[in-house]
Amino acid sequence: MPNLELPWKPIYTQSGGFNWDGGIGSKSSENEPSLWSWSLSLTIAFTLVVYVLEKLLDGRQKRAYQQTQFPKQLETTVAKIDAQGYKQKKEDSDAADAATPAEKPLLQQLQDKFKSSQSYGLDKINFGMIASTYDTLESVVFLLLGFLPYMWDVSVHLGQVYLGYTQEDEIKITLIFLLLITLVGTVTSLPFELYSTFGIERKHGFNKQTYGLFFSDKVKSLALTFLIGGPFVALLLKIIQMGGEYFYLYVWAFMFVFSVFMMTIVPVFIMPLFNKYEPLPDGTLKTRIYELADKLSYPLKKLFVVDGSKRSSHSNAYMYGFGSNKRIVLFDTLMEQVSDDEILAILGHELGHWKLGHTLTNFCVTQVYFGAAFYFFSQCYTAKELYAAFGFDSQSGSIPTVIALMLFFQTLWAPVDKVLSFVLTIFSRHCEFAADEFSVKLGMSQMLQSGLCKIHLENLGAMCPDPWYSMYHYSHPPLVERLGAMMELDKKKA
Template sequence: MTISTEMSENRQRKASKYAATRRTLFFVNSGLGLAALLLVLFSGFSLEIRKLIESWNNNQWLVVLLYMILMGGAYAILTFPLNLYSSLYLPRKYGLSHQTLGGWLIDVFKGAVIGGIIGLFLISLLYLGLRSLPEWWWLAGGIFYLFFVIIMSNLAPVIIMPLFNKFIPLENDELRERMLRLADKTGARVKGIYTMDFSRRTSASNAFVTGVGNTRRIVLGDTLTQHFTPDEIEVVMAHELGHHVHGDIWRGIFFDAIITMVGLFIANLLLQNTLGAFGFREIGDVAAFPLLALVLTGFGLFTNPITNAYSRSREKAADYYALDITENVASFITCMKKLANQNLAEVNPPGWAIWLFYTHPPISERVRLGENYARKQGLNPYPDSGYPQGESGSN
């Protein structure tokens, strides 16, 4: 498959429809979740479920586990049709996925098992904290969350991620040596450069930095290494190295931990002042979980634009770094345009959508960044367009 370096109007029309559908599904899914939480909270259903479990066994550890399994299972069944459409059939409809239903179900099962084990472990510890430290559980929870994320960031690339995808060291010797020279140039200590079998499920391309400490690595999707030029791959690699050099993984972990602790603190205040209104015994009453989930969900919706803006600022800094270290503006711009075509990315999304959903600057902004960088440096971002060196061709 050959990917055009020019924006395709037809692809952009499809991209806009695809993005609009995904945003609609997000609001439907969010509304469904909020409605379910409100229903079980105000109907007294949550209290009845807890009473039913306690009539069988009063061990609070077991009560929490059974309550979460029942409620989580019910929610998974409720949202299954929507998840099936949004994560399997919609990408297939727009040519972004060729995953089979069987393959998707296997991934869902793996995710449910892993997420269930981790989730139940964390929920059990949360309610231990709620019962043991009713005034300070939010602080203990925030601190624990920080260390948990650090541990998982270290383990995920070698334990969890390989359960879903195959990671192999970059096999192209020439490209690997070029990437290693770039890493040396940046002064970054990279533990490995890997390719990931994106093509098994999707036609989209991506690359990312993952892991901390001895598991830190840069991962390039095989759809990227197959369809992009070495110059374009080098720009992508330089962007990922920018995250590494800037310490963005650690920045993100601590930023997320602070946001989480603030959310838990606010949840504590609201829970302490509303428990009686719903008939809950104490802050550690598992029947109050829908109330806790509502507060944290509302806080997440409120802070999501803040975390997205922070993420976009780090991505922009990594783009600048890639331009500085490679001095290859033309490849940066063609890479962005090819990503837009291949990934069906909306080049000019609405401002409100950027604010609410985008963790990366939109493609149009990244292309302008390259053009402006070229103009300031006296470079030509479009060497094949006939513009003389030193003219960017942009207004």
């Protein structure tokens, strides 16, 4: 029988008695509760503090979305782009009276979309606030009720009764456990995903997918999670169990190989399961992209167009690949929204990320991150009091490795994670400015500016984001800052 009692006990009763070796603050006296036994309360406190801070930021962003006045700074900035474009067109057309129906000025296009953009942003932030409140509530309740230890007991029971597993089959039981919690997670998050896609995205005209496509995507990604995630977890646990004192070094090497493996198979085998990738047809755009790649010695091997419009009218472009085998992917939606010149300027920006080493830096940072995480994990995963605080009976034997990992990332590592992701967000904005500058230096400043404006208005991006909110959440600087920075560069050049 699975243990149906709530495994959670008041933290004071759990100190003393346990002997555990090594780890941070390992000298705990007999009667005083050690830091470990506080870990449940600390984790909940940390979760709540982060929740409150993030809600304050959400509140600020919400007020920004409620503004009805088109932001002044954006107005002056975009008016300059329009003036530039107008001058350019006059020079190009040799003063021959503009018989062609002129495109609306960008400023007017942005102003036309301002109301829709504010209302889209408002819907998203309101929904985000509800979703994150639910998430926080769920994590705290699950922690207090001992959801993880309960699910572990259920998995052991299922494994023993139906599959004849014994206590020795920890990895097999772990796979049952992960299957169960993934299914629970999928079910609890489903209403939110459905509302986001078929409520908000549809209301604002972005959603293009049917329920059929939505659910077939879900089934496919779950199947892939088990197909790839299962063997991955099994190997990871084997390495931790057999690695001895320095297991974190082997885990690190394993994570490196696995990252490279995923980066190889995801674009080639996995993404085509969800979308159609077709070579960009021959024509001037293709020729010009290859010329740009040549100029920067970017070893472009393939150039694809992906049918992003199958799911959403949001637009994008990206590149990937190792060594001399690089590919660029353009969304069909992007090609509809901007001109060829603008696509080239946007690719100039993307190639800037590569040329300036941002892609490689990100990869290295990720590797260092895993290294540090697993090193610290190795230092404290023997702390039985930590597990006891979360309702795992550590006296009856060893703690399952997967539980140790999950608790580590949920407790000790969570603050590190928060700080690090904030630092990485700042770094990412720095990279965006640098990539813009790269494209400007290639002489495509004006096209990048107008291209960015168009993408922004087509995607109903925030036009007057709150500065604190954007500093905390935005991986890309706000539009007006990017345009301003490019104009500064233009001025210096002139």
